[in-house]
Amino acid sequence: MEGYTRMAAPQGAWGRTARVAAAGGLAGAAAMALASRALAAVPSAPVEMAGYSTQHQDTVGGPGSPLAKRVVVGMDTNVNLHTAWNDWPSWSAEMAPFWTEDMIYDFNYVGSWGFGPTKNLREWYDGEHMHFNAALPDSQWMDFIRAATHETCTSASYGLARWAGEFAGVPPPPSKPWVRIRDLDFYLLEGRRIKINWCIIDIVDVFDQVGYHVLPPAPMPTEGYMAPSAMDGFPAPMSAAVDPADTVRSLAAWKKALEEDYLLGTGEARWWAEQLIWYGPAGVGTAKTREQYVQHWLRPLHAAFSEIQLQMDLELCEGFYCGAHFYVWGNHTGEWLGEPASGKRVPIRCGAHARFDRQGHIVEGWLIIDTPRAFAAMGVDLFARARAQALTLAQN
DSSP: TOOOOOOOOSOOOOTTTTTTTOOOOEEEEEHHHHHHHOOOOSSSEEETTTSSEEEOOOOOSTOOOOHHHHHHHHHHHHHEEEEEEETTTHHHHHHHGGGEEEEEEEOOOOOGGOOOOOOOOHHHIIIIIIHHHHHHHOOEEEEEEEHHHHHHEEEEEEEEEEESSSSSTOOOOOOOOEEEEEEEEEEEETTTEEEEEEEEEOOOHHHTTOOOOOOOSSSOOOOOOOOOOOOOOOSOOOGGGGOOHHHHHHHHHHHHHIIIIIIIITTTTTTTEEEEEEEEOOTOOEEEEEHIIIIIIHHHHHHHHHEEEEEEEEEETTTTTEEEEEEEEEESSSOBBBBOOOOEEEEEEEEEEEOTTTTTTTEEEEEEEEEEHEEEEOOHHHHHHHHHHHHHHHHH
């Protein structure tokens, strides 16, 4: 490819926005081919196969994928191939076709790293991209939910990586252990390019895994961030198998569930099944029943925050799978996650996913919150807490 420099063997950091191996040769060609297919808006042309009936080539993202899923999967192909991850000219040339010039990448609150939402490819590259890759190199990502419309897309994923470098000033243990990273993304398209990407990881859960306990013990056991217990595709759902009527019903129920659970604090989670599994954030744990979800998540939330407002950035469903990125704003007037009332106005940034059953009940749920952001608004530095514990453990 003209203007593309084939990279040498990996040297150091590899991470969330550059995931598998240096592009070039067949890998680079495969990435470019998938990218071209992802951005094609017309149906695939039939492919003649000797000895078989005429077959139709699947779209990027799987059969029947909406436009946003095709674009995101095409972009993620470069991510998953670690395409030119630390070579700005080549990386930007690979990524630019998927993003608007004024794109926004909105990652977690990152304390001493000092960047907020980045507002073009170069800012993203210098911000989250390079910082994350240095801290958690060669992260291997497993997307287990990817739901989309033509204009929006969301994914729920987990990554496996060695924690090798400081994360927002927090050093890893000397052994640089393997960690599991809970991750989610929401995308808004403008035309056929990505305009906004909201991304949250549960960094407090990563801290817990290595013994940096910055919150009190969770009231429920923590049982991971698992894939759906349904055969709807991997990641789910496979778009071609989705009934549009299910999407309409799920979205109507999802909107009501979010409003009642987070804004109004009413209904006692009536949209959830009695028996469920809800993978809550670090400090809360995994619920197995509706009562546990209400008792250990919703009631404490509404007891701790008053004058709540709900800021919805994006909500969507595809079939029985739904997602939402939003903020819960409230006055911190009661204890929450062990922190006494501060009296301050606090934003709780949330990324939620859900799977509905055919009766219209949520049977599985996933939630990540940007806990360090909320605590920073209370005047508490969770990264400083983690760093202090890291230094103490290293000395011992």
